[in-house]
Amino acid sequence: xxxxxxxxxxxxxxxxxTLKPVxxxxxxxxxxxxxxxxxxxxLLKCENLQRSGAFKFRGAYxxxxxxxxxxxxxxxxxxxxxxxxxxxxxxxxMLDIRATIVMPSDAPANKIIKARENGGEVVLYERGxxxxxxxxxxxxxxxxxxxxxxxxxxxxxxxxxxxxxxxxEQARGEVDLVVVPCGGGGxxxxxxxxxxxxxxxxxxxxxxxxxxxxxxRSLASGKREVNARFSGSICDAxxxxxxxxxxxxxxxxxxxxxxxxxxxxxxxxxxFAFDELRLVVEPGGAVALAALLNRSEDLRGRRVxxxxxxxxxxxxxxxxxxxxxxSLPVLTE
Amino acid sequence: xxxxxxxxxxxxxxxxxTLKPVxxxxxxxxxxxxxxxxxxxxLLKCENLQRSGAFKFRGAYxxxxxxxxxxxxxxxxxxxxxxxxxxxxxxxxMLDIRATIVMPSDAPANKIIKARENGGEVVLYERGxxxxxxxxxxxxxxxxxxxxxxxxxxxxxxxxxxxxxxxxEQARGEVDLVVVPCGGGGxxxxxxxxxxxxxxxxxxxxxxxxxxxxxxRSLASGKREVNARFSGSICDAxxxxxxxxxxxxxxxxxxxxxxxxxxxxxxxxxxFAFDELRLVVEPGGAVALAALLNRSEDLRGRRVxxxxxxxxxxxxxxxxxxxxxxSLPVLTE
Numbered sequence: 137x138x139x140x141x142x143x144x145x146x147x148x149x150x151x152x153x154t155l156k157p158v159x160x161x162x163x164x165x166x167x168x169x170x171x172x173x174x175x176x177x178x179l180l181k182c183e184n185l186q187r188s189g190a191f192k193f194r195g196a197y198x199x200x201x202x203x204x205x206x207x208x209x210x211x212x213x214x215x216x217x218x219x220x221x222x223x224x225x226x227x228x229x230m231l232d233i234r235a236t237i238v239m240p241s242d243a244p245a246n247k248i249i250k251a252r253e254n255g256g257e258v259v260l261y262e263r264g265x266x267x268x269x270x271x272x273x274x275x276x277x278x279x280x281x282x283x284x285x286x287x288x289x290x291x292x293x294x295x296x297x298x299x300x301x302x303x304x305e306q307a308r309g310e311v312d313l314v315v316v317p318c319g320g321g322g323x324x325x326x327x328x329x330x331x332x333x334x335x336x337x338x339x340x341x342x343x344x345x346x347x348x349x350x351x352x353r354s355l356a357s358g359k360r361e362v363n364a365r366f367s368g369s370i371c372d373a374x375x376x377x378x379x380x381x382x383x384x385x386x387x388x389x390x391x392x393x394x395x396x397x398x399x400x401x402x403x404x405x406x407x408f409a410f411d412e413l414r415l416v417v418e419p420g421g422a423v424a425l426a427a428l429l430n431r432s433e434d435l436r437g438r439r440v441x442x443x444x445x446x447x448x449x450x451x452x453x454x455x456x457x458x459x460x461x462x463s464l465p466v467l468t469e
Numbered sequence: 470x471x472x473x474x475x476x477x478x479x480x481x482x483x484x485x486x487t488l489k490p491v492x493x494x495x496x497x498x499x500x501x502x503x504x505x506x507x508x509x510x511x512l513l514k515c516e517n518l519q520r521s522g523a524f525k526f527r528g529a530y531x532x533x534x535x536x537x538x539x540x541x542x543x544x545x546x547x548x549x550x551x552x553x554x555x556x557x558x559x560x561x562x563m564l565d566i567r568a569t570i571v572m573p574s575d576a577p578a579n580k581i582i583k584a585r586e587n588g589g590e591v592v593l594y595e596r597g598x599x600x601x602x603x604x605x606x607x608x609x610x611x612x613x614x615x616x617x618x619x620x621x622x623x624x625x626x627x628x629x630x631x632x633x634x635x636x637x638e639q640a641r642g643e644v645d646l647v648v649v650p651c652g653g654g655g656x657x658x659x660x661x662x663x664x665x666x667x668x669x670x671x672x673x674x675x676x677x678x679x680x681x682x683x684x685x686r687s688l689a690s691g692k693r694e695v696n697a698r699f700s701g702s703i704c705d706a707x708x709x710x711x712x713x714x715x716x717x718x719x720x721x722x723x724x725x726x727x728x729x730x731x732x733x734x735x736x737x738x739x740x741f742a743f744d745e746l747r748l749v750v751e752p753g754g755a756v757a758l759a760a761l762l763n764r765s766e767d768l769r770g771r772r773v774x775x776x777x778x779x780x781x782x783x784x785x786x787x788x789x790x791x792x793x794x795x796s797l798p799v800l801t802e
Contacts, residue, residue: 416743
């Protein structure tokens with residue numbers, strides 16, 4: 137079974153070669169306002185500009201491009217209403233691989249429409265009545281399919297690491313610190329391997345939504361902790377219940393710190409990105425920026441890569457960021 | 470007097486070398502949704518991600534970096550509440566050149582604050598009571614200063630052209646058509662020279678706001694026409710009263726077509742950029758995209774570079790785009 141094989145630093149370099157001709161080489165942007173606020177040199181890696189609007193494209197492409205089509209004539213399946221599902225659908229269309237995206241029937245209509253537009257075949261199940269496992273068995277009964285998990289997969293994790301491979305090249309010179317949003321932990325784990333792959337001395341931090349700090353607590357306890365709540369943060373992309381197994385095996389050794397940010401911090405960060413960066417960032421994609429903007433950490437003099445990991449935000453959430461922003465003179469001091 | 474010297478294609482190549490180490494090499498993004506809608510291959514040059522949030526940084530930097538500081542110890546002056554003024558302030562700070570930005574005292578407070586944050590010295594005058602010329606004389610009486618016009622300047626126009634020099638490299642292969650927003654015409658003129666400089670076969674089109682189509686009418690009549698109104702479009706960056714002289718001398722020969730877009734078209738384009746590109750684009754910066762999205766032109770099979778020229782948009786205008794967007798299924802067909 138390939139899914140529990142651990143990725144290596146070389147896997148990330150391989151993934152970077154695979155992705156080079158197809159992924160957007162997203163820009164590494166600076167903002168004088170952000171540098172002034174933090175006293176650091178902040179380099180923003182804009183994965184909200186990646187295909188399908190999130191870094192998830194990287195892992196999905198790296199995984200699907202290696203699929204044995206003879207073994208899996210039914211293509212791939214992803215269980216995701218979010219960025220992972222959209223990425224798998226998008227890549228499926230690019231590579232002419234059938235991509236089935238399984239979503240609960242009460243998922244937002246625009247997510248379903250979007251996945252179909254992206255080329256995915258959406259299968260709905262009734263939450264509470266059917267289990268994911270039943271659905272999976274049903275799909276696999278037709279033709280053998282390969283399940284693409286968002287975190288526990290060697291090639292997915294390796295793919296996520298490629299954003300930092302690019303950032304390290306674009307930064308031209310040493311990076312002291314990398315801060316990434318963290319849900320299941322795949323992006324953090326891939327980034328840790330990428331740091332190793334390019335022989336960077338950079339320290340790795342993650343950022344989680346307040347009350348969804350399973351990775352932070354897991355690092356403290358040494359075992360994979362579970363969040364008390366499964367919903368209730370605007371960071372819908374980061375609401376994993378517990379750290380994924382493969383990512384955690386890396387993150388427990390490599391992550392030096394995990395920050396948290398409140399919903400209000402996140403809305404301020406989205407507003408900052410609107411005003412100063414002219415970027416649309418989704419809540420989960422802004423959590424690392426938010427954790428730095430609330431200035432709990434002293435970053436003075438450091439050279440910091442911050443991942444803006446996604447940009448698929450609902451208009452209503454964006455309106456809240458525009459509203460909250462009106463009272464934030466501190467952000468432009 | 471340097472200001473009425475005409476720029477050449479070589480000036481644009483010179484400007485590109487000057488800007489390379491300092492300007493953001495803004496990404497050239499594609500959108501599958503946009504390609505589907507237009508039947509074309511659309512390449513979006515994202516100058517909303519440029520320093521100071523607009524392509525105007527290019528012209529300002531190219532001009533100020535060539536300033537004779539002995540001749541102009543008082544630095545530079547720009548008359549602009551908009552992107553040109555912000556760009557001159559930003560570059561002034563970068564190059565340690567005193568930059569005076571002259572604005573009417575009833576300019577929006579955030580524009581004044583922003584120019585000061587960017588390092589500009591803001592001089593306010595009372596509209597109706599004092600003339601720009603009086604203010605200019607007052608400033609020049611202290612120390613000799615160089616006025617940086619937004620359009621009628623060899624090095625400003627050459628600087629604006631560098632966005633297409635980059636785009637042509639990034640496009641890897643022939644471009645059939647370039648479409649740029651048009652106010653005074655400096656970006657169009659610089660782009661025309663850039664097309665010549667890189668020996669591209671691309672056709673050049675411009676896009677103007679409805680009722681502010683002075684360039685379109687001037688091309689038809691052969692002389693510089695004046696708009697009937699001076700305000701009343703959301704495209705505040707494009708409300709020049711008449712085509713600037715130097716740009717028009719190029720545009721009259723080089724521009725193959727001028728499209729127009731209504732405020733509603735522009736709001737739809739801003740919404741499209743939010744949903745599909747994860748970019749914040751200002752009304753004037755979105756007018757070329759808007760003119761293509763309203764599908765008055767058949768672009769099938771063409772390879773088209775579209776300039777998104779700026780991203781400095783007021784939250785209230787952005788809210789209108791979020792509102793209007795709700796009823797636009799056509800954009801995701």
